[in-house]
Amino acid sequence: xxxxxxxxxxxxxxxxxxxxxxxxxxxxxxxxxxxxxxxxxxxxxxxxxxxxxxxxxxxxxxxxxxxxxxxxxxxxxxxxxxxxxxxxxxxxxxxxxxxxxxxxxxxxxxxxxxxxxxxxxxxxxxxxxxxxxxxxxxxxxxxxxxxxxxxxxxxxxxxxxxxxxxxxxxxxxxxxxxxxxxxxxxxxxxxxxxx
Numbered sequence: 001x002x003x004x005x006x007x008x009x010x011x012x013x014x015x016x017x018x019x020x021x022x023x024x025x026x027x028x029x030x031x032x033x034x035x036x037x038x039x040x041x042x043x044x045x046x047x048x049x050x051x052x053x054x055x056x057x058x059x060x061x062x063x064x065x066x067x068x069x070x071x072x073x074x075x076x077x078x079x080x081x082x083x084x085x086x087x088x089x090x091x092x093x094x095x096x097x098x099x100x101x102x103x104x105x106x107x108x109x110x111x112x113x114x115x116x117x118x119x120x121x122x123x124x125x126x127x128x129x130x131x132x133x134x135x136x137x138x139x140x141x142x143x144x145x146x147x148x149x150x151x152x153x154x155x156x157x158x159x160x161x162x163x164x165x166x167x168x169x170x171x172x173x174x175x176x177x178x179x180x181x182x183x184x185x186x187x188x189x190x191x192x193x194x195x
Contacts (some may be wrong), residue, residue: 035068087171
């Protein structure tokens with residue numbers, strides 16, 4: 001595994017490779033959070049953007065993950081690209097993206113997805129599928145003409161990495177692991193780990 005001083009560059013190389021080789025959703029990533037009770041939860045989300053500042057995904061702020069990230073800003077991501085035999089772990093703090101960024105992304109989504117964001121009470125108990133379909137119809141009528149605005153309960157988070165680990169499968173389970181840790185000076189220290 002080639003060592004690169006800025007792990008975001010290495011992530012970008014692997015991500016581009018995954019986009020070429022993964023058959024479905026190379027941007028799918030496991031997000032781990034823990035709320036005030038410290039019980040860990042993990043689920044899949046979609047990476048929508050990344051740069052040197054961090055990794056961006058979107059959600060309903062009232063969802064389980066939204067509540068947990070409000071209670072505890074520490075979170076982790078794990079990308080696994082089976083076709084590449086590679087994975088990347090990222091640990092750090094999450095913070096809301098600026099409203100302008102959330103607005104721009106929301107307006108880029110298909111209209112039905114924007115209506116769905118209004119209709120879904122994400123993570124709350126659903127009595128029947130009809131209840132959801134009724135809400136979709138109501139918001140579809142409400143926003144039948146013109147722009148569908150972003151709900152104030154829907155936004156994006158940026159996970160700002162403090163630690164990134166790059167794992168690459170090798171024969172006999174003697175895998176290659178490089179761990180990057182952000183320093184106080186905002187550079188990165190790198191160490192190799194035993195498999």
